[in-house]
Amino acid sequence: MSVPVLSAQNIGKSYGSGANRFDALKGVSVDIRAGESVAIVGKSGSGKSTLMHLLALLDDPDSGTLLVEGTDAKKLKGKEVNRLRNQDFGFVFQQFFLTANATVLDNVVLPLKIAGVPPRERKARGMAALEQLELADKARNTAINLSGGQKQRAVIARALVNNPKVIFADEPTGNLDTATGAVVEDILFALNKDKGITLIIVTHDIELAARCDRQIFIRDGLEDTTESGTPNKRHPGAHAGAHA
């Protein structure tokens, strides 16, 4: 078997110190393989986002080891971490984090701008990503004038524009109505299937989780092994029932 893209070994994270110290993650081990779709599922406050941030190298674990394609993340230089965040990872969040009064295109090409791609190429690649999400006609609109679904599609276009290997999505449908949410889900899974982009979705929505190849259940900062990694992913009903 090939080396996992990301491998967390017994990672833990706590916030605050002294009496206020709170162990958000108490030792979780996860392997993410290239091309798979993984759901991180759990109740609000269980530590899902914390785990995702650690996997995405946005934060450092207090204990345990994180391997990126077999290399210890602690040994990576700042420059390399920035390159990974910029080139290999794409992010989709529940709050859209679009710059309100900038155009949709400007928002989408931000990762390219950070990477130092020249303006002409930025525009071409930004438009290509927007076309893929059927937003090309909105490229010149300011981000604030988009509907919720359009905003999330713009965010996905931004996550895609650098052709990432992994897309991290934290509650991507949390702010959307069911129908729009379903469209966004379809887009994400299509990217996973057609382009082989690894998908890591944080959600408390059991149905969305069930669409992924694999689920990791988190409860109070620990993996709930009684439910995680079920091979019966084609039968989501069983899990939905267990958590209903």
Next chain:
Amino acid sequence: MKFIDIVKTAIANSFRSKLRTGLTVIAIFIGAFTLTITSGIGTGVTSYIDTQVSAIGAADVLTVSKAADSTSSTTDGPAAYDPSKATTVSLGNGSRPGTTIQALTAKDLTKIAKTTGILNVDPSVRVTPDYIEYDGKGKFEIIVNATATLTTADLAAGAQLDNSSTTDQILLPTTYLKNLGFASAKAAIGQTVSIGITDYAGVQQEVKATVIGVQNETILGVGAGLNQPLTDRLHTIEVTGAPAGATDSYATATANFDIKSTPAEITAIKDDLAKQGFASQTVADTIGSFQTVINVIIGVLNAFAVIALIAAGFGIINTLLMSVQERTREIGLMKAMGMNGGRVYTLFSTEAVFIGFLGSALGALAAVGVGSLVSNILADGVFSALPGLQVVQFAPSSIAIIIGVVMLIAFLAGTLPARAAARQNPIDALRYE
């Protein structure tokens, strides 16, 4: 992120909250405006003085006088009277009437002449004629410009005084023309005027002189200039009938040294003279003390402008700290997308520098506009008697320096907020609701 993109983004960001940026820009504007105006006045006055000084061609001349007695300092009280010391109060030898100063005697002149570096020495002779008259059109008081033979006049018409000429020449200021009855400066050239002067015995005599030139009045010497032969002739009349010994002492003497002397050599000559009990000043020294006063005034004005700029610097800090706060999410997002802290830092300090540039460039521009306008109005009005004086003048280099310094202050003010931005944790941004 490419530097050009950082600059573009920083500029766009500074325009995002227009009111806040605008107020900060106004604060900087005031400081830069004041600084530009004061520096403009400095340049204007200095350049005026410089033209006046360059008119004084005598770079190789020392004005020598007896040094004030070192014992008569404020703490020791006046020195005891010494009858052996020559004093001079009379007219005709360069002293001001009514003052008692140590006079230079013939012996002193020999001593000065023997000093190393001194080529020759001449006693300064000051004459006080009673009146000037042209063509019987009325007598007018005349003031003699004592430094006229040392200076190169700023001519309105005619030629410079010629000391080696055998004719008696006079250089009239433009202000004399109308009263004396000349239609224009040109019309006066070559005309003969009469000068009245009283001798030691109280008898008034008249001397004829030719108008060689007409000069614009300068701040350093007001009045008519006389060439050496005319001065000598008038002096001879003034001392006619004086008792022996009353005329061979002088308040000051002019000593010539090698024009090629270095400042160090000039200092050596002055030190040497000082040791022998003579005070000496070059023309540059005299002008220098005048310029020092102006520089002090300008310095004080500049200090106020700098204080205004420092206050504006705090405005920049405040503006940017608010921006950093407001843009927490955005900074976090950029960092999550792989932007390094250094670039975030550069982004915010560029914004600070841009705000500084905007304020200082606008301030300098407004100052140039207002300054030039006021200067022109004054030149035609209050200062019309001083032709060539543009009170406010702008040197491109000093404007560039002002803008540069303000941008530096802005950069320094920006470091604090920029550091706060660079240290933002992407996670905080992502959790920011």
